[in-house]
Amino acid sequence: MVDRGVGYKDLRGFLSILEEASALRHVRAQVDLRHEIGAISARTLRHKGPALVFENIEGYPGQCLVTNILDDVEKFALALGTEPSVEAIIERIEHGKGRPIPPRVIDSAACQEVVRTGDDVDLDQFPTPWWHELDGGRYIGTTGGVITADPRTGYINVGLYRAMIKDRNTLSVSARGDWEVGAKPPGYSYGAYTHVLLNEAQGKPTPVAIALGMDPLLTYAGGRVLPSESLQHAEYAIAGGWRGAPTELAPCKTSDLLVPAWAEIIIEGEFLPNERSAEGPHGESQGFYNSHSQVFMMHVRCITHRKSPVSYGLICGAREDFPKFMQSSYARSLLATVDNITDVHVPEEIGAGAGMFLFVAARVETTEEVEQLITAIGGARWGGNLRPRWFIIVDDDCDLHDLEEVMWRVGISALPDHDVQITERTFPLMHEPMTRLYDEKGSRIFIDATFKTKQAVKNGKTVGFTLPVNKISRELAGKVESRWREYGID
Ligand SMILES: Cc1cc2nc3c(=O)[nH]c(=O)nc-3n(C[C@H](O)[C@H](O)[C@H](O)COP(=O)(O)O)c2cc1C
CATH class of the missing domain: 3.40.1670.10 (UbiD C-terminal domain-like)
Incomplete structure (x- = not known):
């Protein structure tokens, strides 16, 4: 198989590809963040419909939010640059996984076009839906990559974990941890949960960043179990293998973490040692609402973003905007x-x-x-x-x-x-x-x-x-x- 690249380098580029393939619709009618965007997205998923760009969100003039970009074979094949068949997709996934490409740090990152610190930090500046009717808050992190580093190796992990806005500069992050450190079989990944525990054992905080609006390959990598303890920066490297080109990264403004340079928004902050909080409820993929009582609290120190950032979110449910096939x-x-x-x-x-x-x-x-x-x-x-x-x-x-x-x-x-x-x-x-x-x-x-x-x-x-x-x-x-x-x- 010849690595020939996927034809885009960021979420915006992928949206253009979806548009060319008539797999994207612009929703220009005014919509409410309270449940309406979630209900429209869920209904469209049920009917295996197009990707949606909400362009007229009440209270957020000029900002847009994207949903439903990765849920079916056609869209995922476009993301990978393959024929629209499960066989072709699997071949490319396996091919790319076997040929990870180390990421590279670039000088001027699009995700840092605008930098907000101190009193300028306000999570409410972006349109974040109440996705489901009984949700206890707004989940800004649904497709966002939660980025932490293993304090033993410095290797970075990217995981998709739900994140709810607590106030203008605080988030809850529900990184699950049903594994003890060291208990996973080889080939598994240790993510934010383990990294926090290791830092807490030393009495240290854990630097964290959340990348919102990543390209679809990074998003997919974040939701997969990849061998992040044995491969340096596994999600970045394997997404590079799928892309046929290195993932481009930028150092955070407030920590040493490396984040995807072409993401739309980066939230930077830290988890303080031994701090936990309750969150939820949130409608989950298992078909219930659930709440978590002991999740990490992220104190946001800085937000960077592109000019006119595109928000990208996902409604959780039995059907989801993720290649479940x-x-x-x-x-x-x-x-x-x-x-x-x-x-x-x-x-x-x-x-x-x-x-x-x-x-x-x-x-x-x-x-x-x-x-x-x-x-x-x-x-x-x-x-x-x-x-x-x-x-x-x-x-x-x-x-x-x-x-x-x-x-x-x-x-x-x-x-x-x-x-x-x-x-x-x-x-x-x-x-x-x-x-x-x-x-x-x-x-x-x-x-x-x-x-x-x-x-x-x-x-x-x-x-x-x-x-x-x-x-x-x-x-x-x-x-x-x-x-x-x-x-x-x-
Ligand atoms: C849409 C989506 C949402 C997810 N939400 C969570 C979550 O809230 N908490 C969690 O622990 N895992 C969640 N997962 C699963 C993890 O992202 C997945 O297990 C991933 O492999 C974790 O990476 P890690 O092994 O590097 O920690 C979610 C996956 C997807 C696709």
């Missing part, structure tokens, strides 16, 4: 060595953010093969952003993208007392609803909804299911689809 490819890579698996799918529409369901298509003939398959699937390294609990195994002729078909197979093939296995939990169940959602070490259910394994020959006769399945073949369906207009039916 990549969860399936991640699952596929975890199961790549399991021989008889022919397809894997994480259904986004019922995945509650963390991919609670995993559909597996496999070529299996016997119940022993299903047993081996379940052992192999259960032993894969699930975790992080992919924590399936419901594993459904079907024959290889099933279209895993057809929820109706998968559920039909479960209903007709899986006997509850015979074809269902539930594993023991390895961690006590906590009863708070949010703990349920993050119950990574909990039990799992495997449902054998295959047909072939439930067929047998007895006295010369086939008993069980009479295969093949009665459905229109892909070839025939394709032929009819291609001639559909000719038939004049609709």
Whole structure:
């Protein structure tokens, strides 16, 4: 594969590419920051609609806010400069990940065209929505990269963690930390949570910056688990690999942190040792509102931004402006060595953010093969952003993208007392609803909804299911689809 660059270097450049591809709309009607922008964005996501630029926001004349730029295959392919197919996207992601490019520091950074310090610092200067009706505040950090450095190595980490405005110069930042320092398997990343703990152990504050309006590659890198303890400035370097050019950085005005030079807005500040605060509620991708009681407080010391900065935000929900379809490819890579698996799918529409369901298509003939398959699937390294609990195994002729078909197979093939296995939990169940959602070490259910394994020959006769399945073949369906207009039916 030839690295040929993606044709843009910042969010603005990417918006032009979306516009050229007719994948962007300008919303010129006046809209309210209170819930209206969130509701319009959520509805557009549900209908797989275009990216939106809100240009007439009540109370913020002349400022604009962008949503929905990365949610589907077409838009993400434009971001990566590939063909609009999942296969092409995965190839480019893997190619770029394998060829990280060290970032480079440049002299005059667009993100520092305007510098505000002291009394000039005011988080309210940008249009930040109340995204959901029951949100307890305005979340300025939804797609923003939270930038901290590992005090042991100086390596920078960029993570997407929600950040709520507390007052004009204070933010809460919900960097989760369910890992102890040193407890992660190799290849995982340590982010802001670990960095703060390490600094606190020395009684030190943690310098932090949040980059708002990063380009889509940096945004995507921030939301992925990347090996930031073994690769210097992993998110910057891997985004460079995807871009085919180094990520350009600038030193912060008030710390040694390096931030993306072409971001729209940089918020600089620090976490003071042992300071925690409550935040929320916020409508989350799992489909609930939740609040966090012990999150970091960011004291903002400086805001820098481009002239006429573009705000970029995301409404959290079951559908989100993030390439969730990549969860399936991640699952596929975890199961790549399991021989008889022919397809894997994480259904986004019922995945509650963390991919609670995993559909597996496999070529299996016997119940022993299903047993081996379940052992192999259960032993894969699930975790992080992919924590399936419901594993459904079907024959290889099933279209895993057809929820109706998968559920039909479960209903007709899986006997509850015979074809269902539930594993023991390895961690006590906590009863708070949010703990349920993050119950990574909990039990799992495997449902054998295959047909072939439930067929047998007895006295010369086939008993069980009479295969093949009665459905229109892909070839025939394709032929009819291609001639559909000719038939004049609709
Ligand atoms: C849109 C979006 C919002 C997220 N919000 C949070 C959050 O509020 N807190 C959190 O700990 N992780 C959140 N995540 C997950 C982290 O960004 C993700 O796990 C990332 O890999 C963390 O980087 P790190 O491993 O370098 O800490 C979010 C991810 C996305 C895509």
